[in-house]
Amino acid sequence: MSFGSLNSLIPLLIGGLSYLLVSRIVVGRKKQGWFSALEHELTHAFFALLTFHTISGIQTTATGGGVIHILGGSNWLILISPYFSLLAAFY
Secondary structure, eight states, rough: OOSSSSGGHHHHHHHHHHHHHHIIIIOOOOOOOHHHHHHHHHHHHHHHTTTOEEEEEEOOOSOOOOOEETOOOOOHHHHGGGGGGGGGGGG
């Protein structure tokens, strides 16, 4: 994935907006266990990509747990990203 062009981020933005629509309209606020976990893990993924890491997988469960697999390890920015990023402002 090349970061030389904003066109490479368009699929990510479309996916994020689609998630927000499905999350709010279809699922609603009360039944979002795995959606909340997915948002949390996708925030880690977004910051992993921004810091040039490779993601090998994301898993979430019906009870709200989740894990992301990042090749080459993680860093402090990826670890704390769900707690300060603007993605959380939509939730």
